[in-house]
Amino acid sequence: MLKVIRDLLRYDGRFRVAFIFLLATFIMSAISYVSPQDPGRTFQVPLDRSPSLQYPFGTNSRGQDVFWWMTFAVRNSLYLGLITAAVxxxxxxxxxxxxxxxGGYVDRILMSVNDSFVVMPVLPLxxxxxxxxxxxxxxxGLGVLMGLFxxxxxxxxxRSQVLSLKERSFTRTAQYCGAKDFHITIFEHLPFVLPIVFATTINNMIWSIGMEVTLGVLGLSNVTLPTIGTTIxxxxxxxxxxxxxxxxxxxPVVVSVVMFLGLYLLSQSVNEYIDPRTRLRRIGA
Amino acid sequence: MPLLSVKNLHAYYRTEAYGISRTVRAVDDVSFELQKNEIYGIAGESSCGKTTLIKVISGSIKPPLRIEGGTMTYTFDGRDVDIASVAPEVMRREIRWKEISYVMQGSMSILNPVRRVRRIFRHVVDTHQGIDDKRKFEALCRDHLKKLGLPPDILQAYPHQLSGGMKQRIAIALATIFRPSLIIADEPTTALDVVVQRGVLQLLKDIQAESSNTVLLVTHDMAVHANVADRVAIMYAGTIVEEGPTEVIFGAPQHPYTQHLIASLPVIGDKGTRSALPGAPPNLASPPSGCRFHPRCPMAKEICRRVVPSMIQLDTLHRAACHLVGEREEA
Amino acid sequence: MSTDARLLELDSISKVFHIGGALTGEKLTAVNNVGFQLRSDKPEVFTLAGESGSGKTTVARLILRDFPVTEGKILYEGSDTTRIRGRRGTMRFMSEVQPVFQNPFDTFNPLRRLVEYLIETALNFGIASNRKQAEPVVDDALKLVGLSFDEVNLRYPHELSGGQIQRVSVARALIPRPKLIIADEPVSMVDASLRMAIVNVFKRLRDEENVSVLYITHDLATAYYISDRIAIMLRGQIVETGTVDNVLGDPKHPYTRILKESVPQPIPEVKGAWAKSIALSTMEVREYGRIGCKFAGRCPNVMDKCRKIEPPDVTTAGRVVKCHLYEPESE
Incomplete structure (x- = not known):
C-alpha cells in the first residue's frame, strides 16, 4: 500500500494534487476532535470578524469561529459521503x-427493480x-437513505461489464475447473469491475455531499449539525x-471545491492505476 | 534499381509506466531490398517484429515506436524518397494509396457498415485524386472491378451483406485502384477459410502479374509463402535470419530455424511424426545474447551464445545469419 | 457396436438460433441433423472439420451443454445429457468431458496465475484434498503435456507463449481424468513452430492415456496428421465422414475435394495446382437456407436435382457421403 502511494506520488501529477487536497481535508476533519469550540453553542467569539490571524476563516453572526465550525462540517460531510458510498x-x-x-429471470427481476430506481425523482423524494x-x-440515517437511492x-x-466478461473464455474455463458461481464472480469478474466500483464510489460521494448541500440550503437536513450544506x-x-x-x-465554497477536486483527481489517477490494462503493464505484459 | 532499400533498420518501442521503462527491440538491424515486379514474402511468428517492420516501412511511425537507426529509401519513378522524413501531409496526399497501399487482416470490417461500398470507394478516390464527374468515377470503379473479375454490382452492397472473402477482395480492389508501386498485404487471408484464401491470394497474384508492381506479403503461414511468394525472408525475434528465392528456402533451407519451420509443417498424405521446437519465442524487451535463436536451437554452440551472427551471402539471392552456416562456408 | 459401447453419440441433432427481434427475427439452422458416434472400447481422435460458419463450434458447445439442442439427442455413455441436473450431475459430467478453447490468451484470466486454475480443478473435483496434495497432481498433468510445475508456477498467462498456454490448458483439462476432451480449434491461434507440440499431445493422450479427443478444426493438414476418423461439415450438415485416410486421401464429395485442393501445400513446385479458379460465395448467409444441397451454388458437378432435393447419405468406398452423385440409381 505504502509503495503504491509512493509510486503514484512520484509518477502521477494528478495524484500529487489529489493527495495534497485530500490531506488538507482529512487534517481539517481530524482536528475537529481537538476543537476548542463546541459547534452546538453560539456566541462564543466576537461577531462578524473578517479573517485574521486569530480567526483564519473569520467569525459568523452567530458568534462562532468559522474555521472550527468548518472542521466539523468537513468531517460530517465526508462521513455522510462515505456512508452513502458504502451502502x-x-x-x-x-x-x-x-x-x-x-442472467435469466434473476437478471430480469433485478433490472426491473433497478430501472424503477433509475426513473425515481430522487430530489423530491x-x-x-x-x-x-x-x-x-x-x-x-441520511447517508443510508441516500445510499438506497x-x-x-x-x-x-x-452488470454490462459482467455480461461481456461472461462471454470470455476464462469464465468458461473457471466453470470447467468446477468453480462455484460465487467464486467465479469474486475471483474472475470482480477485479475487472473494481475500476468502475472505485470511480463510482467517488462520484457517489460527490453526489451525496452535493445532495446534502441542496437539502441543507433548503433547511431540510438537521441544521444543528455542522455540514457544508448547513453552513450555507x-x-x-x-x-x-x-x-x-x-x-x-x-x-464552505472553498472547502467543498478543494474536497471535490481532490476526490475527482484521486478517482482519475487511481482508476488508471487499477485498470486491468495498466495492471497488466505493471506485471510486465 | 530496387523499389525499396532498407539498411540496418532499428525500430524500438520505448515506454514508461510508473517508473518502469521498457525498450522493446521489435526491429533490430534489418536490411533487405524490394525489387520491382516481385512478390516478397516475410514469414515469422507472432511478436517477431514483422508487424512493426511493415508499420515502419509504410511510414506510420508514432510514439512509442521510434526509429533508432538505419535508412529506408524508396525509388518512385526515379525519385528517391526517405520514408521516415516525409511530411504527414505529403504522405497522405501523394504516397498512401498512390504509391504504397495496404491490405490487412479483415480490412473491410473496420469500415463503416452502414455505408455502401460505392461510398467507401468514393471516399478513398476523393481524398487522393479529385474526380468531380460522377460518371467518370463510376466508370473508373466499374472498370477496375471488372478487370479484377469482381461483379461491379457489389458497389451497391453494404459491407455486412458480403462474405469475408468478398470483403477482402474488395479491400484489395480498393488498395489497387491507383495502381500503387507497392502493395503491403499484412496477413491478408489469416482469418479466412482455405477455399476463400485461395481465391483472395489468386486475385493478389493476378493483379501483381498484370500491373508488374511489388507485393510485400506478410504472413506466418509458410504454406502460403510457398504458393505465392517469389522470394521469402524469415524473421525471428526482430531480425531477418534467412532470405532467398522461395524454391531455395523450401528446398535447401540453411538456418536451423527455417529448417525446423519447414520440417514441422504437416502435409496431407504424410503421417510422419512432426515435432515442435522447444521453448518459446523470446521477449523482445530482453532478447537473448548472441544469436537470438540459440536457446531453442538444437545445434547451438558456445559461439552462438556470445556473438551475434552476421549475414552470410550464400548465393546471389540467398543469405542466412547463422554461425554454423558461416563455418560450413569457410570449410 | 451396442449402445453402451459408445462413449458419445449424437443422434441427429439440430440447433436453430433465432436472430433478431421477435417479429423481424430470422431462423438460422446452425446444426442440421448431425449424427456421429465415438466408441468407448478404444480411444480415438475424431475430427470435425469445416470452414467458419459450418456449425462445428456449435456442435462442440452443444456437447458441452452450453445450450440445449433443438432436436435430437446427445448421449454420453448411453444417457441423455439434457437429463443432467444440479451441481453434482454437472460436476460428474465435467469430470468425464473437458474442453480446450481456441484462444490461449483468453482461456485464463490475465490477472491470475495459471497454476491457480490447475490447483482449483484438482481441489474441486476431489482429486486432491489440499494444496499440498494438489501440487504433484498438477505436476503430473503438466508433465503429460511436456511442461512441469516449476515452469508454470507463479507465471501469469502473458509470460508464456500461446503454445505453452494451450498446453497448460490441456493439462488443466486432464486433471479430473476425463475420458473425452473437446478441443475447439486448439491450434488456430498458435504459432506454426509451436503447433505440433499441442497436436502431438493429443496423439499421446489417445495412445498412452486412453483419452478420446474430439478435434474441431478448419486445418485439414493437422486433422490428417492426428485423427483416426473425420467428418466434414458444410453449413450445419456433415457432408462426408469416414476414416481420415479414405476421406482426405481420396475425397468423394465435391466440397471435400475443393477443400483439400485449396489447402496450400508447403511445396513451391506445386504452385500450378492453384491455377484453376474457383467459385466463391458472395453472400454467406444465403447458403444456410438453401433447399436441396447446400453446396449446389458452388459445386462444379451440380445437377438439376441438387437444387431441389436434399441429397441422401450414401455409403460408398468406405465412407458416408451426402451427395446425389453417389446415389445407387444415378450410377
Missing part, C-alpha cells in the same frame, strides 16, 4: 454482479422523506451576503 456500493456490486452473471423524518434523522446507474454499469443555510438565514460577511459563504 450504495454494496447494493450496486451485489445487484450488478448477480444480474450480470446469473429526499425532500419529502427528510421532511417526514426531520429532527429524528441523524447523519447516518444512489446505486442503480452503477449497478447497470457493473445559516449564512443565508443571517443574510451574510447582504451584510457583507462574505467569508461565511466563502469558507
Amino acid at each position: 450504495s456500493r454494496v447494493i450496486a456490486i451485489f445487484v450488478g454482479l448477480t444480474a450480470g452473471y446469473r 429526499l425532500i419529502l422523506l427528510s421532511f417526514l423524518f426531520r429532527g429524528r434523522m441523524g447523519l447516518t 444512489g446505486w442503480p446507474w452503477d449497478a447497470r454499469l457493473i 443555510y445559516w449564512a443565508n438565514a443571517h443574510q451574510a451576503m447582504v451584510a457583507g460577511i462574505w467569508w461565511w459563504l466563502m469558507a
